[in-house]
Amino acid sequence: ASLRGCVIKMDPEMDTQLKIGFIGAGNMAFGIAKGILSGNVLPLNIRVSAPSSRNLGRFQELGIPVTHSNVEVVCGSDVVFVAVKPHLVPRVFSEVSQFITDRHIIVSVAAGVTLATLEELLPENAVVIRLMPNLPCVLQEGALLFTRGSRAKDEDAALLRTLLHRCGLVEEGPEAWIDIHTGLSGSGVAFVYLFAEALAEGAVKMGMPGVLAHRIASQTILGAGRVLRESGKHPAQLRSEVCTPGGTTIYGLHTLEQGGLRATTMSAVESATERAREFGRKSGSKK
Ligand SMILES: NC(=O)C1=CN([C@@H]2O[C@H](COP(=O)(O)OP(=O)(O)OC[C@H]3O[C@@H](n4cnc5c(N)ncnc54)[C@H](O)[C@@H]3O)[C@@H](O)[C@H]2O)C=CC1
Numbered sequence: 001a002s003l004r005g006c007v008i009k010m011d012p013e014m015d016t017q018l019k020i021g022f023i024g025a026g027n028m029a030f031g032i033a034k035g036i037l038s039g040n041v042l043p044l045n046i047r048v049s050a051p052s053s054r055n056l057g058r059f060q061e062l063g064i065p066v067t068h069s070n071v072e073v074v075c076g077s078d079v080v081f082v083a084v085k086p087h088l089v090p091r092v093f094s095e096v097s098q099f100i101t102d103r104h105i106i107v108s109v110a111a112g113v114t115l116a117t118l119e120e121l122l123p124e125n126a127v128v129i130r131l132m133p134n135l136p137c138v139l140q141e142g143a144l145l146f147t148r149g150s151r152a153k154d155e156d157a158a159l160l161r162t163l164l165h166r167c168g169l170v171e172e173g174p175e176a177w178i179d180i181h182t183g184l185s186g187s188g189v190a191f192v193y194l195f196a197e198a199l200a201e202g203a204v205k206m207g208m209p210g211v212l213a214h215r216i217a218s219q220t221i222l223g224a225g226r227v228l229r230e231s232g233k234h235p236a237q238l239r240s241e242v243c244t245p246g247g248t249t250i251y252g253l254h255t256l257e258q259g260g261l262r263a264t265t266m267s268a269v270e271s272a273t274e275r276a277r278e279f280g281r282k283s284g285s286k287k
Pocket residue numbers: 023024025026027028029049050051052055070083084085086088091092109110111132133134135186187
């Protein structure tokens with residue numbers, strides 16, 4: 001079949017099934033693809049492109065067809081995830097834009113790249129959604145927030161939710177929250193890793209072997225996270241449940257407060273959010 005000059009390779013038996021494409025084969029594409037696969041989409045209904053073969057092997061191991069052609073992904077897909085670094089988004093769109101029609105839903109995960117920029121780079125009738133995932137999508141424990149472009153309808157948002165429901169928590173919100181979510185959760189994952197490393201190093205300092213300290217630190221963060229999510233309690237409430245009056249925890253918490261951990265963490269979310277906003281201004285000014 002030919003669509004505005006692009007040759008679509010179709011398997012007649014799969015024609016009615018939704019096709020999902022990924023432009024970019026990095027960690028985000030991989031995490032989202034794994035989540036989508038576990039939601040009963042067949043690997044053959046997904047396809048991934050990247051200029052080099054470096055990252056494509058792990059998709060092939062999942063049975064997902066791969067290509068070096070972004071155009072092929074667009075032409076063979078209904079929903080296209082754009083998962084390249086933010087500065088590459090204009091280049092990728094200039095390459096594939098002429099092949100995008102109103103049958104496509106374009107989902108950008110690029111940090112900071114705004115809906116206004118995305119819609120300006122794409123044809124007038126393009127349906128665009130901006131999504132911010134995070135690394136734990138690879139284990140279906142992601143936290144994802146999306147916002148719709150001006151032409152995305154309720155059914156487009158519902159379709160995206162259905163596709164992503166196995167990736168983790170999926171929420172929709174106004175665009176202004178996407179950069180905040182990037183700081184809180186996209187980058188926040190790395191903040192938690194820094195804390196994990198510091199916990200373990202504290203234990204090493206006190207004499208525990210590093211390997212064991214790291215295993216215990218990761219289990220501590222996993223366990224604390226699950227209790228937090230599953231109890232629905234405020235973190236301050238849970239913290240008070242761990243503190244014996246005059247006991248070990250309150251001594252440790254006092255030390256953390258003296259070091260300004262809370263203020264520093266709030267500032268980290270703020271800086272990461274501001275950085276995402278800066279990407280937005282830069283990608284907008286390149287139009
Ligand atoms: N890594 C993270 O935790 C998060 C990343 N993001 C966003 O996701 C996007 C992707 O990030 P990662 O997966 O971490 O990046 P990555 O560097 O792991 O992957 C980028 C992929 O794009 C491919 N690529 C480069 N040029 C290309 C082109 N012209 N056409 C097609 N593919 C091309 C690369 O080969 C690579 O496979 C970024 O925009 C980032 O802002 C969003 C949330 C979290």
